[in-house]
Amino acid sequence: MDQDHQQDYVLRTIEERRVRLVRLWFTDVLGQLKSVAISPVELESAFDEGVQFDGSAIDGFSRVQESDVLAFPDPNSFQLMPGVDDGDELTARIFCDITNLDRTPFEGDPRQVLKRNLAAANDAGFGFMCAPEVEFFYLASDDAGGPPIPLDNASYFDLTTFDENSSIRRRTIQRLEATGIPVEYSFHEDAPSQHEIDLRFADGLTMADSVMALRMIVREVAMASGVHATFMPKPMEGVQGSGMHTHLSLWDGDSNAFYDPEDPVGLSVTARGFIAGLLVHAREITAVTNQLVNSYKRLVVGFEAPVHVSWARNNRSALVRVPVPKKGKEDQGTRLEYRALDPACNPYLAYSVILAAGLRGIREGYELTPETSANLFETGTPSNSSDLLPTNLSGALEEMERSELVRDCLGEHIFEWFLRNKKVEWDAYRSHVSSFELQRYLRTW
Numbered sequence: 001m002d003q004d005h006q007q008d009y010v011l012r013t014i015e016e017r018r019v020r021l022v023r024l025w026f027t028d029v030l031g032q033l034k035s036v037a038i039s040p041v042e043l044e045s046a047f048d049e050g051v052q053f054d055g056s057a058i059d060g061f062s063r064v065q066e067s068d069v070l071a072f073p074d075p076n077s078f079q080l081m082p083g084v085d086d087g088d089e090l091t092a093r094i095f096c097d098i099t100n101l102d103r104t105p106f107e108g109d110p111r112q113v114l115k116r117n118l119a120a121a122n123d124a125g126f127g128f129m130c131a132p133e134v135e136f137f138y139l140a141s142d143d144a145g146g147p148p149i150p151l152d153n154a155s156y157f158d159l160t161t162f163d164e165n166s167s168i169r170r171r172t173i174q175r176l177e178a179t180g181i182p183v184e185y186s187f188h189e190d191a192p193s194q195h196e197i198d199l200r201f202a203d204g205l206t207m208a209d210s211v212m213a214l215r216m217i218v219r220e221v222a223m224a225s226g227v228h229a230t231f232m233p234k235p236m237e238g239v240q241g242s243g244m245h246t247h248l249s250l251w252d253g254d255s256n257a258f259y260d261p262e263d264p265v266g267l268s269v270t271a272r273g274f275i276a277g278l279l280v281h282a283r284e285i286t287a288v289t290n291q292l293v294n295s296y297k298r299l300v301v302g303f304e305a306p307v308h309v310s311w312a313r314n315n316r317s318a319l320v321r322v323p324v325p326k327k328g329k330e331d332q333g334t335r336l337e338y339r340a341l342d343p344a345c346n347p348y349l350a351y352s353v354i355l356a357a358g359l360r361g362i363r364e365g366y367e368l369t370p371e372t373s374a375n376l377f378e379t380g381t382p383s384n385s386s387d388l389l390p391t392n393l394s395g396a397l398e399e400m401e402r403s404e405l406v407r408d409c410l411g412e413h414i415f416e417w418f419l420r421n422k423k424v425e426w427d428a429y430r431s432h433v434s435s436f437e438l439q440r441y442l443r444t445w
Helices: 003-016 040-049 110-123 163-178 204-224 269-289 347-363 393-401 404-410 412-430 435-441
Strands: 021-027 033-038 051-054 068-073 079-081 091-099 127-139 183-188 194-199 228-230 246-252 311-313 320-322 336-338
Touching: 003 040, 021 040, 021 068, 021 110, 021 204, 033 040, 033 051, 033 204, 040 068, 091 110, 091 204, 110 127, 110 204, 110 347, 110 404, 127 204, 127 347, 163 183, 163 194, 163 204, 194 204, 204 228, 204 347, 246 269, 246 347, 269 311, 269 320, 269 336, 269 347, 269 393, 269 404, 269 412, 347 404, 393 412, 404 412
Parallel strands: 021 091, 311 320
Antiparallel strands: 021 033, 051 068, 068 091, 079 091, 127 194, 127 228, 127 246, 183 194, 246 336, 320 336
16 A cells, blocks of 8 residues: 555544544654654644654754754554553554654654665565564562562463453553554563563564554553553563563565575575674674663573574574474574563664674675584583673673674664763763662671
8 A cells, every 4th residue: 555545544544433632653762652642633734744843852863953853654553542441532643754854864763764774675685574572570569769579479371370460461462452463472471470472573664663562552551450561671680581582584575585495404595694694793783682781680691591692493592593483384484583682672773783784694695603502591601702792781882882883774873872872871870889789898898
């Protein structure tokens, strides 16, 4: 459906369904969702002329002297948004592309960054498909002054005895499905009060939009139940953190470019180049895929998170895993799983750097290293630090700052702003005196 027909469909649907409010969504550089609400009667004008706003008020957008930008709703991202409760008014949401006043793509817009990288993949003959496994915690409250309080002590795949947990997740899935976001699986994860929702494969842009909508919906449904949902990577000590393992594949039309029936393990030259690109550039892209100080509390040995830069078939301890496809569906199911991502990332930027790294490996013919056969969760730390992901945000930023690939992928504007912002975060963390230090040293030294 072309753009004009899609716009007509959106306008007609809003009128027929008597939508009272249209929310225009976009994100700042860090991936925080922003919204401008307009009346349905203003939507046609927004399609044609955009909605002007002061970009200097948004983190990572414009400087004060060049502040005004335009938000153009993307009609292909239109979805009706049923309320949390049955009596709530029906609203709609549309993701926006941010442009300069002359309508050229705004370089501070993460969605435009992903669209540019998807266009580069398309020029190389590929469509980029992905499916994330989004993990999160339900907690009794959002009180940052005390320890997080889980709602259950269940574990992997358990049917929790705290019925409200299952009910909240069920209502969340119903809202996701009603909003046009198809869910493949949902279950209780390994840690107390930790849950996972897996989304069905979609193109990279649709999936990044869906991740943003999922985070909002999970929080809204939890809040309506008097519960706090968090996508913080490691909210509790001594248990697994939350990841966002993402399954990836490239497609050439209707053909899976990662599958080769003549290869002993079914991987094409394209797939091997993509994996090699991810491994070569893994340390450089980690600041984007794992952007918080807290992200690196998850990426430690002993908690089933990837630490070693490695790949393997069906080995969950590797950074890049090649799952075994279902028998007879190898041509459709051959894919990669990148396991470092966490759910606090900006999905537009994270998918951009993953795609750029993989395409670089294909384009330049990177040679794929042998797969690992060891259980890396039980392996000691290698002597060569280049075989490990960065151990903290500072190290990840140093790798990123040296990366020509990440600079080109994100563009100068976002690249420089992201580094500045995250260095401030690291400095604030470095100077903070934690409860660990007080408990360990106050009475002893």
